[in-house]
Amino acid sequence: MTLDWFKRLSVGKRDAAPSTSSRWIVLDLETTGLDPKRDRIVEIGAVAVVGGAIELHDCFARVIADAGTVSAANRVIHGVTASEQSDGCTLAAALDALTHWMQDSPLVGFHTGFDIGFLQAALAAHGNTRFAKAFGQHHLDLALIAPMIFPELPAKNLAEWSGALNLPIRKQHRAMADALTTAHLLQRILSRAPSNTKSFASLAALQLGRRWLA
Amino acid sequence: MKPAPAAQPYLDALIAHDPFAEMAVADVGALLSHATVTYHAVGETLIDAQADVDQCWIVLQGRVRGERPTDVTVGALELTAGEMFPIGALLTARKVVSRFFCETEVFALRIPSADFLRVAKQSAVFSDFCNRKLTFLLERSRRALQASYAAEGGREQQLPRTLQSLIRREAVSTLGNVKIRDALSLMQKNAIGSLVIVNAGNEPIGIITERDIVPRVVLADRSPDDAVETIATTPVATLPAHASSVEAALLMAERGFRHVVVVDERGALAGIVSERDLFALQRHTLTGVSGAINRANSVTQLAICASDARQLARNLIAQGVESLTMTRFVSRLNDQLVRRVIELIAPTHDVNAGELCWIALGSEGRHEQTISTDQDNALILSPGLSQLRALDFAKDVNAALDQCGFPLCKGNIMASNPALALTVDDWIARFAEWTERGDPESLLQANIFFDLRPLWGDAALANQLQAQVLETASANQRFLKQLSDNAQSVEPPLNWLGNLSATAEVNARQVIDLKRFGVRPFVDAARVLALAHQVPATNTIERLQAVAALHKLQPAELSEWTDAFSFLQSLRLRAQERSEFPDYPNAVAIDALSPMDARILKECFRQARKLQQRVAADYP
Numbered sequence: 001m002t003l004d005w006f007k008r009l010s011v012g013k014r015d016a017a018p019s020t021s022s023r024w025i026v027l028d029l030e031t032t033g034l035d036p037k038r039d040r041i042v043e044i045g046a047v048a049v050v051g052g053a054i055e056l057h058d059c060f061a062r063v064i065a066d067a068g069t070v071s072a073a074n075r076v077i078h079g080v081t082a083s084e085q086s087d088g089c090t091l092a093a094a095l096d097a098l099t100h101w102m103q104d105s106p107l108v109g110f111h112t113g114f115d116i117g118f119l120q121a122a123l124a125a126h127g128n129t130r131f132a133k134a135f136g137q138h139h140l141d142l143a144l145i146a147p148m149i150f151p152e153l154p155a156k157n158l159a160e161w162s163g164a165l166n167l168p169i170r171k172q173h174r175a176m177a178d179a180l181t182t183a184h185l186l187q188r189i190l191s192r193a194p195s196n197t198k199s200f201a202s203l204a205a206l207q208l209g210r211r212w213l214a
Numbered sequence: 215m216k217p218a219p220a221a222q223p224y225l226d227a228l229i230a231h232d233p234f235a236e237m238a239v240a241d242v243g244a245l246l247s248h249a250t251v252t253y254h255a256v257g258e259t260l261i262d263a264q265a266d267v268d269q270c271w272i273v274l275q276g277r278v279r280g281e282r283p284t285d286v287t288v289g290a291l292e293l294t295a296g297e298m299f300p301i302g303a304l305l306t307a308r309k310v311v312s313r314f315f316c317e318t319e320v321f322a323l324r325i326p327s328a329d330f331l332r333v334a335k336q337s338a339v340f341s342d343f344c345n346r347k348l349t350f351l352l353e354r355s356r357r358a359l360q361a362s363y364a365a366e367g368g369r370e371q372q373l374p375r376t377l378q379s380l381i382r383r384e385a386v387s388t389l390g391n392v393k394i395r396d397a398l399s400l401m402q403k404n405a406i407g408s409l410v411i412v413n414a415g416n417e418p419i420g421i422i423t424e425r426d427i428v429p430r431v432v433l434a435d436r437s438p439d440d441a442v443e444t445i446a447t448t449p450v451a452t453l454p455a456h457a458s459s460v461e462a463a464l465l466m467a468e469r470g471f472r473h474v475v476v477v478d479e480r481g482a483l484a485g486i487v488s489e490r491d492l493f494a495l496q497r498h499t500l501t502g503v504s505g506a507i508n509r510a511n512s513v514t515q516l517a518i519c520a521s522d523a524r525q526l527a528r529n530l531i532a533q534g535v536e537s538l539t540m541t542r543f544v545s546r547l548n549d550q551l552v553r554r555v556i557e558l559i560a561p562t563h564d565v566n567a568g569e570l571c572w573i574a575l576g577s578e579g580r581h582e583q584t585i586s587t588d589q590d591n592a593l594i595l596s597p598g599l600s601q602l603r604a605l606d607f608a609k610d611v612n613a614a615l616d617q618c619g620f621p622l623c624k625g626n627i628m629a630s631n632p633a634l635a636l637t638v639d640d641w642i643a644r645f646a647e648w649t650e651r652g653d654p655e656s657l658l659q660a661n662i663f664f665d666l667r668p669l670w671g672d673a674a675l676a677n678q679l680q681a682q683v684l685e686t687a688s689a690n691q692r693f694l695k696q697l698s699d700n701a702q703s704v705e706p707p708l709n710w711l712g713n714l715s716a717t718a719e720v721n722a723r724q725v726i727d728l729k730r731f732g733v734r735p736f737v738d739a740a741r742v743l744a745l746a747h748q749v750p751a752t753n754t755i756e757r758l759q760a761v762a763a764l765h766k767l768q769p770a771e772l773s774e775w776t777d778a779f780s781f782l783q784s785l786r787l788r789a790q791e792r793s794e795f796p797d798y799p800n801a802v803a804i805d806a807l808s809p810m811d812a813r814i815l816k817e818c819f820r821q822a823r824k825l826q827q828r829v830a831a832d833y834p
Contacts, residue, residue, distance in 0.1 A: 047220040053250040053324070054220070061219035168275045168321045169223050176219050184321070187253035 023058075023105045024049045024140075024200065026186060028178040029115045030078035032070055036121040040067040042080050044094060045175025047183055048105065052190050054183045060101050061176050063088035079174050092126050095119075099131060106138040106200055110158050110182045113141065140200065142185050144207050149189045161185050217243035224251065224323055227274065231296025233343035241337040248329055254320045263313040267303050270330040272296070276320035279712065280312035292317075292712045292816075301344045304330055345770065377462055377476045378455040381485030385475070387412045390419060390443030394431060397422065397442040408473050408486060411446045416482040418475045420446030452477045455484050462487055464543060470505050507550050513614040516555055520618040523547045527585055531791040537784030538755060545581040548620075549574075549669060552591075555614045556670045563607035569599045572611075572670040575627060579665035580737070581753045582783070585790045586799040588621040589628055590662060593635040594675040604635050627662060638679050645683045652696040660697065664741060665752045680750060687745045691833075694746050698833040701738035702826050706819035707731045714804050714816060720795050726815075728789065729800035732782040735822040736775065739829045743767075746832065754779060771828070778821035781814055 027046035033039030041064050048058035063080055065088040075081065089097075098119075109115050116136035123132035146161055147153075155161040158181055162169070167184040171177040190198055197206060217225050225242055228234040234242050251274065254260060260278065261267060271278070273293050280291035280299060291312065293299055303310040304327050334341045387410040388397055401409050401424070411420035422430075422445060430436065430445040452475045453462055462474045466489055478484040503522045510516045527544050556572060576590035577583050589612060595604055608629035616622050629635060636644065645663070648656040664683065668676035687693060707726050709715035716724035717731050726732070737754050744750075744757040747764055751757045755776050762772040789802045807815065 045219070050250075053252045056221040056224065056249045056251065057218045057247060059218050059220035166275070166319075168227070171223060177223060180220060180223060183251075184253065187321075191253055191255050 022051050024108050024186075025102050025105045026054075026108045026179050026183040027115055028109060028175045028182060029118055030080060030173070030175045031118055032067060032074050034114070036117040039118075040064070041091060041094075041118055041122060042067045042070060042074075042078055042085070043175040044098060045177070045179040046098070046102075047176070047179050049108070049183050049186060052187060054180065054187070059176070060098060062094040062097065064091050064094055066090050077173060091122060095123055095126060095128070099123075099128075099135075106140070107136050108140045108142065108182065108186055110161075110178070110185070111141065111143045112136065112139045138200070138204065140186075140203050141207060142182060142189065145189060145203060146185060148206060149192050158182065158185070217246055221246040221249060224249070224274065228272065228296060228323075233339055234296070236339045236343075237337055238339075241333055241340060244336070245325055245329055245333045245340075246323070248326050250324050252322055252324060254316045254322065256316055256319055258320075259313060259315045260320075260322070261300060261310055261312075261314040263311060264309050267300055267310055268327050270298055270301070270304055270325040270327060271314070272298050272323040272325065274321040274323055277317040278314055278320055278322075279317045280314045282312050291820075298344075305334065305344060376455065377453060377457050377459065377474070377487050378484070380459060380462075380487045380491050381455075381476060382491060385410050385483055385486045387416070387418070387483055388442065389414070390446070391441045393439050394436065394442050394445060395438035398427065398438070407488075409442075410450070410475055410483055410486065411443055411448075412483055418450050418452055418477060418483050419443075420448035421450045421473065421475060422446045423473065450475050452481075454479065459487075464539070464546070466504075470508060503547065504550060507547070507554050510554060511558070513555065513558065513617055516551060516558075516614070517618045520551055520620075523551070524585055524619065528791050531585075531787045537787055538780050540787055541582045541584060541783060544585065545578065545583045548578065548583055548587075551618060552611075552615065553670050555618065556611055559607060559610045559614060563603060563610070565599075565603065565607045567671045569596045569672070570594060570604055571668050571672045571675040572629060573676050574667045574669045576662050576665055578669075579667040579752050581667075582733075582737075584783075584787055584799075589615055589623045591629045591669070592627070592631075592663075592666075593629040594641060594672075594679060595635060595637050596672065596675065597637055601632065601635055605630055605632060608635060638675055638682075641679050642682050642686075645679075646686060649687055649690050649693040652693050654700075657696060657700045660693075661700075661738065661741065664745065667752050684745065684748045684750060688748045694742060695833040697738075697742050697745070698829050701735065701742050702830055704731055704735050704738075706735065706822045706826075708816065708819050708823075712816065714807075714812060714819075716804060718798070718801065720798050720801055720803075723795075723803040724805065725795065725798065725801040725803050727798070727800055728782055728786040728802055732815075732818065732822070733779070733786065735826055736779045736782070739825045742829050742833075767828075771824075774821050775825050778818040782818050785811065785815065 025046050026049055027044070029041055029045075030043040031039050031041055043064065044060065044062045046060040048055045050058075063084050065085055067085065070080075070082070070085065107116070116139065120132045120135050123129075123135060142161075143158075146155070150165070153161075153164045155164040158178060161167070162181050162185070165185065165188050167181055167188070169177055169181045169184065189203075193203070197203060221243070225239070225246055228242060228246075229237075229239070254276075260271060263282070273295055275295055278293040278297075278299065280293065291299070293314075299314055300310045300312070302308075334344055386400060386404050386406055388400060390411045390413070397409055401407075408421055408423040410418050411422070413419050420443060422442065426445060426447065431438070434445075436445065451465060451469060451471065453465065455476050455478055457476075465471065465474055472489045474487050476484045476487055503519060503526055506522065507516065507519045510519055523544075527540070527547075530543070531540060552572070552574070560566065571594040573579070573592050573594060574590065575592060577587060578590055591612075593604055593608055595601060612622060612628045612630045622628065627634065645660075648660045648663075664687070666676060666680060707715045707717050714726060717727045718725050740754040740757040740761075743761045743766065744752075747761055747766060749757055749760040749764075751760050758767065758772055758775055761767050762769060785802060786800055790799045793799070794803065794806070795801045804812070
């Protein structure tokens, strides 16, 4: 994998990644808007899921200090306060730490196209064009997979899935809370998926099929 | 330690529950430092019976059930959000007894046992909860109860409090060799009703009160120049400052005092607490009732005292006084009342205290009387006494007690029953017959008569009988086995789900009979243990404590059982006080229980089952 050599650089316990192929990363971003070219990342929240269990200690959370001007209306959406932001780190440092922490673990998200678009743009902007291309090559988008596993539920966005499946996290629209809700949604999907469709590869194939259909 | 960002939302959810609500946040964080969150479908087995455990589970959402494969009816546990399992197996590093599985879909937090044990070591709250879950919940429930009474206002007179907190002002004292005249002017000057006499070390040696002055100085024609110690009441009853207000109330009730002298840890005078300080808002006071009983000269007067005593008991229960204190207090007032009734009636039959012993049986014999209680008594006669004369006397006493609100015993377990007014030798023969026969009727009798206690007359007769009976019973293994089987016969009312199940339906409400299904299993089991180990105590708690002191019970078991028994009694007293089902004084409606009380009650029934199993293990 492209990011393999980062393993050797591991520092700090929380950011140190256990090297296991069953480790999936569930990630969510809060941003200033919807356009990866113009808008900025405000917060990154991610947690590792190993063998279907959410590993609370194996997580990643950063608030980005240099996210440009954040409007009050935008703050209402993602809930990141100005003082939290001023205590945050630079986007460059966050990206370094994130790629380091993730290693070669595949990505899971809700509308992953959005998150991957932002991260690729940011990596490219910081001169990591090589990684930018590889980033998110392997990923599962639960926004596509969940309706295939739970066709009877009318849910569309993450909040609706959380409500329809009675997922335990109540808070929304903070990167970590949404990443955890996505992880719980993943757990429900894994529980209901046929026994031959629980691996990353088979779920990815399912997702691909859905894409072709759409 | 600051929790990992991903752990924070779960930590926020946990701290709504016990014991996490009471723990330092850092300790809850440490508990979650390597936690994982998992999802489980309906019916999934989380831990199999007899499995080794290496992690602690906390239910985040949903319902988990723990079932003992060998005992599906009673061992069931129901665990909901915030509850942990399998605590016992983790703490003692043994295999789990129950199988734990999901009754609904479940999200669970899993904590490596190393973290669980580390936090159990560093957090006193957490370890207290894990080791003494019942005690912990009871303490929370008691605090909630007191808080609710405090919130009512006007009833903020809380019991129990320490005497230290009730001392209003510095006690005025004087040395014993001071002149009466000076002592009285000291009282006058300070506007106080009582004066403590101390020695040179400031230790209380006596007391004088306003009421003493007329009889002891004026009427006794004593010189005001005499030393004050010559008219003081000596010695003086004292209590340590850390004693509770209830202890002071009991002392006052028993001895008819209006003041209790409080001493510090060195025995020096710390202050005075008056009856008024204890029960500022109470119409019926303990000493008032107690004194009235002692002064009563007719059964009619005693009947009024008895009704006052019941009213007082109701008030105290409503204030949340602890149940064991309460039953002890009710028993003492009743003892006093019975003794006064007998004192009034004995002379009319030419009966004197030296020739017989009036014994209390059943709950009265165990000091466990509640508000609603009927008569259980009998007589031991000395050889010379005519049974006919004793029976005439007993008949009058039974009738008088009935008039005082202790209904005649439907089973005729009363001193006026010719079969129950016997000499020590005849009694010993009766007990021997029961122990030998061991049929259901004999066991029923044994359950009542083995809880005997002398109430009036020659206590030596009762002690002689009891010593003999204990020796015979403890040596008869077959009888103990039968008694043990009998003690297992009541199934604690938990259904197959581990939930409370009704034992009857009253007025279309599902109710549980707390006496028969809650208190009795404890009473019966404690009796078997006491007889087997020749423990003379009759009180259930005292019996269990005495057996534990002989190293036949674990201290942890003892505290769980005494707590459970105490809670069942307090719930029963509260039910009687509310009197929702007048014909079923011991019934409590399941839908009227608060969630906390229901949770504790379930735990109490599980403890009842544990105690039964403990006794059964001795007599397989």
